[in-house]
Amino acid sequence: MVVEVKNLVKRYKELIALDHFNMEVEEGEILGLLGPNGCGKTTAINCILSLLNYDKGEIRVFGEKMTPNSYDIKREIGLVPQEVSVFENLTVIENTDYFCGLYIDDKNKRKQYVEEAIEFVGLKDYTKFYPKKLSGGLKRRLNIACGIAHKPKLIFLDEPTVAVDVQSRNFILNGIEKLNDEGSTIIYTTHYLEEAERLCKRIIIMDKGRGLVSGTNEELKSMISTSEKIVVGFTEIEDETVQNMKNILHVMDIEKAGEDYIIKFENGFNNLANLMNFIEENQLVYTKLQSQLPTLNDVFLELTGKELRD
Amino acid sequence: MKNLIRNIIYQGKNLLRDAGFSFWVMLYPLILAMFFNIAFSGMMDIELTNIDVGIVDGNPIEQVLEEIEFINIHKITDEEVIEKLDNEEIHGFIDEDLNLTVKKSGINQTIIKEIIEQIKQMEKLNRPIENYDFEANYIVDRNQKANSIIVVFFSLIAMFSTYSINAGISTVSLTQANLSNIGVRVNSTPLKKKNFLLAGVIVALFLNLLANGVLLLFVKYVLKIDLLKNIKYSIILIIIGNLFGVSLGMFIGASNKKSMNTKILIGVASTLFLSFLSGMMGPWMKDVIDEHIPILARINPISIISNNLYRINILESTKTVGEGIMILFSYCGVLILLSYMFLRRKSYDSL
Structure with missing residues (x-):
C-alpha cells in the first residue's frame, strides 16, 4: 500500500474538516478524491503530507508513519498544489530547476529531468518566460512541471485544472495519464466529475469531511438505485397516460423537467424497448427520446441529496 | 553545502529581479539622500557676508563692529529703526545698552545676537575685545551646523542598513506553509527549513550590504559629502545594522499571519519611526531626545548606529562603539530566538 489513512479527524475550531476519513492507495493507481469545494480534499492531502496537524488518526506513506521530518519519504513525493506555487521572478526553466534540485543533486541528471519535465508540460517554447508573462493555463503547466520534474513515485495533484482553458485541460489530463503509465501512483483531487470518470481507476466521493463511498467508476454507479434515465418529450400527453407509464417494467419514478419527462429505471434491461412499446400502444407522438446512463453526479445526488457542483 | 549555494543563487535572483525590492532597497536610498542633500544644502553653505546692523551714533561697540568684516554698519536714529527694519535695509538694530531689535528671525539675526x-x-571677563576673532569663531559655529546636517545623513545610513528587514520578512514568508504558496511547496520537499532560511538570510544581508555600499559611494562621489573617516568601525556598525534588520524582519514575518504587504508596512514604519527619533527628519529631534529622554537614544537601534557613526567619524571617539555593538547583538539574539519559537513549528493548525 502506498498511502494508508485511518480514521483521520481534523478540526478547525468548531468546524470538522475531516471526519474519520479513511483512504487506501495502491501502487500504480490513480485515486480520485471527488467532492464539492470545501469538502476536505485539500485538507486530506495537507494532512497526509504532514503540512497540517490533525486531531486524530493514522497516516502511513510507503508503509511508514508520515511526519514533518520524513525527508526520505518526501524525496519520493511530488506535489502539485491547488494554487500556482512558483517564484514570480524566476523563469520557467529556473523554477523547474530550482524545485527539481531540492530532490536531485546530480547536475547532469537534473538537467535531463528538467528538460524532460518542460517538454512533458509543453513549455519548451517558454523556457525563458517569467510566470507573469504566461497565461493561466501555461502557469498551471509550470506548476505541474515543478511538482513532477524529479520523477516521484507518488504524486499529489490538487485540482490542477481549475480555471484553465479546454486546450490546457486536455493537455494536463493526457499528461497525468502518461505519468501513471510511466509508473507513478497518483492522488488526484477534483470537483469535475468528467475528469474523475476519465482518469481515476478508483474514486472516493467526499462530502463534509467524510468519505461517502469508494470504488471504481462502475462500482459507484451500481451502488445507486437508478440504472438508466430516459428523457422523453411528447407533442401531447394526458396526465392519466403519464401515471400509466409508471407501470412499465423497472420504472421507479417520473419527473417533469420543462416540456420533457425524465423516466428513471431500476437495474434492468430493455428499458428503452419497453418504453417504445408503451408509446406505440398509446399512439403517442414523441419529439425527443434520449437514454442516459447514470453519472457520478447521480451517485452524489442520491448520496447527499444535492448536486455535486452546489 | 551545494544545496545551500543553489538556494542562495536562486533566492538572490528572485529577490534582485523583484521591482519593488530593487526600488526600495537599491534606488530609494539614493533618491532620499539626494533629496536631503538638496533640502539641507542651504544650511551647509552659510556665507558670512553683508550682515546689515543698525546702531545710533556713539554706540559703545561701534569700533568693535567696524572691525568685523562681514558686518555693514548703518548709523541711524531711534526713529528710523522700525522703518529700516520694515524695509529690510538692516537685519537688526543694537541700542546703546546692547539690546537687539529684529523684525524676523534668521541666520543673520542669530549671528548678530x-x-x-x-x-x-x-x-x-575684562578681556580686550579687539583681540577677539569673530569670523574664526563663526566659522567654527558654521561647521557645527554642518555637523548637525551630517547627523541626518548618518541617520539615513543607519536606517538603510536596517532595510534588510524587507528581505527578512520575505524569506520567512517563503519558508512557512501557512504564509505563502511557495511555503506549501517547500515544506512538502525534503529541503530542511533551516537551510532555506539560512540561504534567505545570507541573500538578504548580501543584497542590502550591496545597496548600502552603493549609497555610501553615491554620497561620497556624487553628493561630495565625505562621511566615513573610520572605515573599519563604520563597516562593523553597518553590518550589525543589517543583521538587526534581518532579525527584526524575521520576527515581524514569523510572529503573525498578516498579509505580506501589511508586514512590509509594519517594517518600514518601525524603521522610519526609529530613524525619526534618531534625528533623520531634522537634528532638532536628536537634541530633544538627548535632553529629555537620553535613555531612548541609548536603546534605539537606529540611534545607536547613527550616533556611533557620528562619534567615530566626526569626533574620532570609539568610546561607546563597544556598548552599541553589544546592545545591537542582544537585540538580534532576542529577535532570532523569538522568531525561532514561531518558526520551529513543522506542521500547522491551518494553511
Whole structure:
C-alpha cells in the first residue's frame, strides 16, 4: 500500500474538516478524491503530507508513519498544489530547476529531468518566460512541471485544472495519464466529475469531511438505485397516460423537467424497448427520446441529496 | 553545502529581479539622500557676508563692529529703526545698552545676537575685545551646523542598513506553509527549513550590504559629502545594522499571519519611526531626545548606529562603539530566538 489513512479527524475550531476519513492507495493507481469545494480534499492531502496537524488518526506513506521530518519519504513525493506555487521572478526553466534540485543533486541528471519535465508540460517554447508573462493555463503547466520534474513515485495533484482553458485541460489530463503509465501512483483531487470518470481507476466521493463511498467508476454507479434515465418529450400527453407509464417494467419514478419527462429505471434491461412499446400502444407522438446512463453526479445526488457542483 | 549555494543563487535572483525590492532597497536610498542633500544644502553653505546692523551714533561697540568684516554698519536714529527694519535695509538694530531689535528671525539675526553675547562675555571677563576673532569663531559655529546636517545623513545610513528587514520578512514568508504558496511547496520537499532560511538570510544581508555600499559611494562621489573617516568601525556598525534588520524582519514575518504587504508596512514604519527619533527628519529631534529622554537614544537601534557613526567619524571617539555593538547583538539574539519559537513549528493548525 502506498498511502494508508485511518480514521483521520481534523478540526478547525468548531468546524470538522475531516471526519474519520479513511483512504487506501495502491501502487500504480490513480485515486480520485471527488467532492464539492470545501469538502476536505485539500485538507486530506495537507494532512497526509504532514503540512497540517490533525486531531486524530493514522497516516502511513510507503508503509511508514508520515511526519514533518520524513525527508526520505518526501524525496519520493511530488506535489502539485491547488494554487500556482512558483517564484514570480524566476523563469520557467529556473523554477523547474530550482524545485527539481531540492530532490536531485546530480547536475547532469537534473538537467535531463528538467528538460524532460518542460517538454512533458509543453513549455519548451517558454523556457525563458517569467510566470507573469504566461497565461493561466501555461502557469498551471509550470506548476505541474515543478511538482513532477524529479520523477516521484507518488504524486499529489490538487485540482490542477481549475480555471484553465479546454486546450490546457486536455493537455494536463493526457499528461497525468502518461505519468501513471510511466509508473507513478497518483492522488488526484477534483470537483469535475468528467475528469474523475476519465482518469481515476478508483474514486472516493467526499462530502463534509467524510468519505461517502469508494470504488471504481462502475462500482459507484451500481451502488445507486437508478440504472438508466430516459428523457422523453411528447407533442401531447394526458396526465392519466403519464401515471400509466409508471407501470412499465423497472420504472421507479417520473419527473417533469420543462416540456420533457425524465423516466428513471431500476437495474434492468430493455428499458428503452419497453418504453417504445408503451408509446406505440398509446399512439403517442414523441419529439425527443434520449437514454442516459447514470453519472457520478447521480451517485452524489442520491448520496447527499444535492448536486455535486452546489 | 551545494544545496545551500543553489538556494542562495536562486533566492538572490528572485529577490534582485523583484521591482519593488530593487526600488526600495537599491534606488530609494539614493533618491532620499539626494533629496536631503538638496533640502539641507542651504544650511551647509552659510556665507558670512553683508550682515546689515543698525546702531545710533556713539554706540559703545561701534569700533568693535567696524572691525568685523562681514558686518555693514548703518548709523541711524531711534526713529528710523522700525522703518529700516520694515524695509529690510538692516537685519537688526543694537541700542546703546546692547539690546537687539529684529523684525524676523534668521541666520543673520542669530549671528548678530551671538556677536552681542560674545562682546558681553568679553566685557565681563575684562578681556580686550579687539583681540577677539569673530569670523574664526563663526566659522567654527558654521561647521557645527554642518555637523548637525551630517547627523541626518548618518541617520539615513543607519536606517538603510536596517532595510534588510524587507528581505527578512520575505524569506520567512517563503519558508512557512501557512504564509505563502511557495511555503506549501517547500515544506512538502525534503529541503530542511533551516537551510532555506539560512540561504534567505545570507541573500538578504548580501543584497542590502550591496545597496548600502552603493549609497555610501553615491554620497561620497556624487553628493561630495565625505562621511566615513573610520572605515573599519563604520563597516562593523553597518553590518550589525543589517543583521538587526534581518532579525527584526524575521520576527515581524514569523510572529503573525498578516498579509505580506501589511508586514512590509509594519517594517518600514518601525524603521522610519526609529530613524525619526534618531534625528533623520531634522537634528532638532536628536537634541530633544538627548535632553529629555537620553535613555531612548541609548536603546534605539537606529540611534545607536547613527550616533556611533557620528562619534567615530566626526569626533574620532570609539568610546561607546563597544556598548552599541553589544546592545545591537542582544537585540538580534532576542529577535532570532523569538522568531525561532514561531518558526520551529513543522506542521500547522491551518494553511
